[in-house]
Amino acid sequence: MMEPLISIQFVGNKSSYQAGELLECDYQIDAIDREELQAIEASVLWYTEGKGDEDMAVHYFERRVPADAEEEDLRRLRRLRTALPNSPRSYTGMILNIRWCVRVRVFLPRGRHAHLERPFQLGTPVGARLPPPVPPPAWLPASHQVRT
Amino acid sequence: MARRFRPWQKKRGDRRTGSHLLGSVGEAFFFAALFVTGAVSLAQVILARVLQSQTGPVPSGWALWLVLLVLVSLIVIGAGGVIYAALHVGASAERRAALARKATDLQLLQPASPSSKDFPTVPRDTNLTNSPGITLAYRLPIARSPALELLGVALFGLLWNGVVCALAVVALNAHLAGQPDWSLTALLLVFSLVGMAAIGYFFRLLMVATGIGPTSVEISDHPLYPGGQYKVFLTQSGRLAMRSLELWLACDEEATYRQGTDMRNETRRVFLERIFQQTDFEIGPGRPFEHLCELEFPRGAMHSFQSGHNTVAWKLIVRGEAARWPPYERTFPVIVYPDPPTWTSA
Numbered sequence: 241m242m243e244p245l246i247s248i249q250f251v252g253n254k255s256s257y258q259a260g261e262l263l264e265c266d267y268q269i270d271a272i273d274r275e276e277l278q279a280i281e282a283s284v285l286w287y288t289e290g291k292g293d294e295d296m297a298v299h300y301f302e303r304r305v306p307a308d309a310e311e312e313d314l315r316r317l318r319r320l321r322t323a324l325p326n327s328p329r330s331y332t333g334m335i336l337n338i339r340w341c342v343r344v345r346v347f348l349p350r351g352r353h354a355h356l357e358r359p360f361q362l363g364t365p366v367g368a369r370l371p372p373p374v375p376p377p378a379w380l381p382a383s384h385q386v387r388t
Numbered sequence: 389m390a391r392r393f394r395p396w397q398k399k400r401g402d403r404r405t406g407s408h409l410l411g412s413v414g415e416a417f418f419f420a421a422l423f424v425t426g427a428v429s430l431a432q433v434i435l436a437r438v439l440q441s442q443t444g445p446v447p448s449g450w451a452l453w454l455v456l457l458v459l460v461s462l463i464v465i466g467a468g469g470v471i472y473a474a475l476h477v478g479a480s481a482e483r484r485a486a487l488a489r490k491a492t493d494l495q496l497l498q499p500a501s502p503s504s505k506d507f508p509t510v511p512r513d514t515n516l517t518n519s520p521g522i523t524l525a526y527r528l529p530i531a532r533s534p535a536l537e538l539l540g541v542a543l544f545g546l547l548w549n550g551v552v553c554a555l556a557v558v559a560l561n562a563h564l565a566g567q568p569d570w571s572l573t574a575l576l577l578v579f580s581l582v583g584m585a586a587i588g589y590f591f592r593l594l595m596v597a598t599g600i601g602p603t604s605v606e607i608s609d610h611p612l613y614p615g616g617q618y619k620v621f622l623t624q625s626g627r628l629a630m631r632s633l634e635l636w637l638a639c640d641e642e643a644t645y646r647q648g649t650d651m652r653n654e655t656r657r658v659f660l661e662r663i664f665q666q667t668d669f670e671i672g673p674g675r676p677f678e679h680l681c682e683l684e685f686p687r688g689a690m691h692s693f694q695s696g697h698n699t700v701a702w703k704l705i706v707r708g709e710a711a712r713w714p715p716y717e718r719t720f721p722v723i724v725y726p727d728p729p730t731w732t733s734a
Binding site for chain 1: 480481482483485486489506507508509510641642643644645646654656658688690691693695696697698700725726727
């Protein structure tokens with residue numbers, strides 16, 4: 241059985257946003273019969289990557305079933321709009337990364353589902369790799385040594 | 389075929405390979421089995437008690453209450469597990485997270501907590517700003533009270549050495565009886581070393597806590613912002629010949645993860661900057677060392693962050709070395725907010 245084709249497009253082809261800015265994106269489902277789509281969920285969320293267990297929180301969430309859609313067709317192009325929060329900012333650290341994305345998940349018969357996500361940046365790129373202003377002191381444990 | 393019927397699956401934290409639907413169904417069956425076992429057994433016990441069955445022994449007195457407690461626990465755990473699994477079948481991670489967020493937002497309606505709503509995942513600074521300073525606006529609390537650490541080490545030392553003493557009595561009796569247990573004696577030697585190390589560490593902590601006076605850090609404003617300029621007032625009391633006293637700004641990433649059945653923590657220091665250092669000076673009784681210094685918080689730095697398993701924590705660290713004393717380190721957490729230009733109110 242073929243997987244549906246999910247497409248997500250940021251308005252203006254942006255991939256970076258500032259806190260409080262309006263995120264707008266369009267999403268659409270193709271390559272599937274209208275009757276096959278049982279529900280569709282669109283979320284704007286952040287999640288962590290790295291050494292620790294994954295944390296995730298949803299900033300925006302909408303779930304639609306055929307009855308919510310025009311002509312009960314969930315495949316049609318739909319625009320998602322939400323003002324982004326002040327935090328957490330996107331972050332690339334050493335044992336922790338924070339990623340933002342728009343995720344669209346479609347629910348199919350027999351409990352199957354498929355999803356696609358498009359990452360974006362919230363805030364000015366922030367990384368842990370700020371240069372240490374002085375050489376790390378000898379008393380610092382090896383696990384705490386600043387690496388550049 | 390191999391993908392569909394994979395006998396082993398990988399699991400790390402809440403993430404796992406394989407079908408979530410099958411996992412939830414298996415979970416539901418497990419809890420349903422607990423529920424059925426509890427319900428059937430409970431019915432059997434009650435019937436046997438009511439009918440005074442002669443077919444087998446019927447518990448009475450405290451044993452009856454114990455059996456009832458276990459069976460009712462099975463029923464409650466089983467029913468709760470089935471309901472939990474049923475609620476999670478077909479619900480995506482995003483939907484569950486959205487429901488959790490709604491619940492959190494409802495809780496936030498009662499106490500006014502603008503920082504939690506306006507700055508999700510940034511820890512609140514209430515506990516850091518409720519103590520006014522003498523020279524500057526806020527006196528920062530110390531991260532870890534030495535009294536708690538002392539108490540913990542003292543309890544461990546007492547328990548450990550209590551066990552060592554009990555083992556020593558047994559071993560000594562065996563030796564006196566002419567039937568020495570050499571494996572126990574060897575174990576006792578190893579245990580004694582650990583016990584002595586615990587006592588030594590306790591006295592070291594006690595010396596640092598009582599001999600080196602309190603350290604205080606005050607700050608001109610809080611929370612901090614990247615690029616902001618602040619004043620920091622450092623005070624060190626005691627009667628000490630200091631070799632060095634340093635104030636550092638540090639940022640740690642902290643991660644918690646499950647490995648098998650263990651919870652593990654890992655910390656990585658990602659930023660370290662010395663704000664102040666003074667070497668070779670005396671601190672006299674009634675004349676605490678005081679120093680006012682400037683802190684320019686680095687631009688472009690990450691804000692404080694706290695989620696279930698991951699943290700970005702900023703802190704001021706005071707480190708001192710005094711003659712005849714072991715080096716000591718005292719940590720004062722601070723909260724850093726994101727860059728201000730584009731804030732919005734939730």
